[in-house]
Amino acid sequence: MSELQFPLKKDTSRKIIHIDMDAFFASVEERDHPELVGHPLVIARHPSDTGGRGVVTTANYEARKYGIHSAMSAQKAFELCPEAIFKPGNHKKYSEISVQIREIFRRYTDIIEPVSIDEAYLDVTVNKIGSSSAIKIAKLIQRDIWLELRLTCSAGVSYNKFLAKLASDFQKPKGLTVILPEEAEDFLKALPIDKFHGIGKKTVPKMNDLGIFTGADLYEVDEMTLIRHFGKMGYSLYRKVRGVHDSPVSVTRDRKSVGRENTYGIPLTTENEVVAQLRTLAESVEHSLRRVQKHGKTIVLKVRYADYTTVTKRKTLPDYIKKKEELYYQAHLIWEEVGGLEHGIRLLGITLTNLDPLSYENIVLPLWGEQEKTNINQTDT
Template sequence: MEPDFPLRKIIHVDMDAFYASVEQLDNPDLRGKPIAVGGSSQRGVVSAASYEARKFGVRSAMSSVIAKRNCPELIFVKANFERYKEISKAIRQIFYDYTDLVEPLSLDEAYLDVTINKKGNPSATLVAQEIRQRIFDELQLTASAGISINKFIAKVASDYNKPNGQKTVNPEEVIQFLEDLEIRKFYGVGKVTAEKMYKLGIFTGRDLKTKSLEFLDQKFGKSGNHYYHVVRGIHTSEVKPHRIPKSVGAERTFSENLSSEIFMLERLEHIAQELERRLKKSKIAGKTITLKIKYSDFSLQTRSKTLPYFISDKDLILETAKNLLYQNSLENSVRLLGISLANLNTERKETINGEKEVSVQLKFDF
């Protein structure tokens, strides 16, 4: 039965422990050792961890103190984003040798649509293999890849054979793959959503598929429509070469917890200035300002306000952030403050997936 949605050959390339791997590449003394990029042994948050550190449970976004407790031999390295951007640019140049349909998600991962590619290679699997080999030969770094008929499945598949591996989910394997997939491995299902699904008896894609669209809409709102379709292999989002950001932000973790709002206002001014710089550089403005507050006990709070007009000016951003800070009393001393701007003047409405269930049984050379 032919599907009524487009079939593409999509590759998701994900660099292996990118920041940490670049640091080990540039400093041979760090190779084979557990390292954390960002933070310090006393303060901050881990931005990335080498695979040697991950064996001890060190993960990105983890408190540096906890990371050091898990791995006493952990070496902290200061992040060098200019270097990461330089390497990322070189990786993308390799991508562009195969297709112009490249959608970067971050410095270390991207989607590629190779349905029709510059090499004339009908096999997306072989294209992914060749790209990974070139990254290794030219940059001495490893990458993993997922290959399938849409972005969602390719993203999930890229995590299967990490590090330095790849997985192809062929069209005739899609339904079985999704039905067997643990719900926590569905891209976009975080810890909170997974716990909610467990309580509803949803542990695998097969369990999710038994639920009606009405049930999922009722329990998960707009996301219910997404879950209903992706578990059936339907995800029509195209690879967008010029990916439009949904928000722009800046934040700071402090060396000492702040308990006085006077000190916080001083820090907010610096953050607003950095945010203005990023907005002006990208020629972006927005309406919704969100103040992010992380307390000393690591609890997180956000406060938002939507203005009737677009802004990008530091003074207007800071004025709104100050009002949000004073909106409610603080619950504890503060270790991190951040400001982000959303509801941007770059946003476009996207097409919503259709609701018709189809079966994926077809011949499509991968």
């Protein structure tokens, strides 16, 4: 008995734009330092200054010709292109520019879903300029960003987020790609399978083992086979390759906290293990804070012992923190107060709350002596 098949519903009523800044950090540095233009530029500390440690945040298109890409070790980038210019990032500056970019978006719509510091989805089905053309709005955004910030971006336009994201990646840099409803399936069938957003490096070999190398190959595989091999991803891919993806552009709500915790199958029993895990957690929290462009004042340490007793202690600081070193230091201070190794540690977690945007800084008013300075913190109004 064959499976009962229901026709898929394809919602083509929305007009979605995905904006992706072109080599954002590197482009900002080239703008502010014109002498860098035309040279391979890597945003990372030079490995000779770090003992070979560190990773590439991004690289300009000249450096990418050598195979350099984000998340690559700085040492590997140096080996690929010894003549490359290495420049440490300035995240404060990049965050401020990201805020300016989002202000440009808000001229056209308030339905904005930031994905990271340098990309966002916009729903312009109904927009502030009363235009029926998402293509026109995408061009206006590209124009505004260039004229006002001297930076370029690539734009993808389609009827859903999945296709808009694929479109913005299709012609970089400075690209504008449109995928109309009637073109979607042909566009998707022609794509190599590793270009499908959400299919990572570990999944590609599994796809290849099933004879799936392109969107056309994926299209021919039945839904239950995809679900059996890939679970929820298989369910989603069966629909995506047919141009079906109904996730709306989600307006970001204000984040109240950012945290990470790890559970250990084998309990931690030494101080060195705890210290190593606190450093790892602090680094992960820093990464998340950078993504949401926040810093905070209240740090929370959670400790669960092997007997499932849980201790949670928080500490509110006078100043904002966001760096992994600060997060680790404060978490370790709390650990020294409440921690113990008698029963083994089954879970550790670090959370930062009392968050504000990075634009909210500690302002020191030098009205009294050095010992009497008062920190006045701007608050969200």
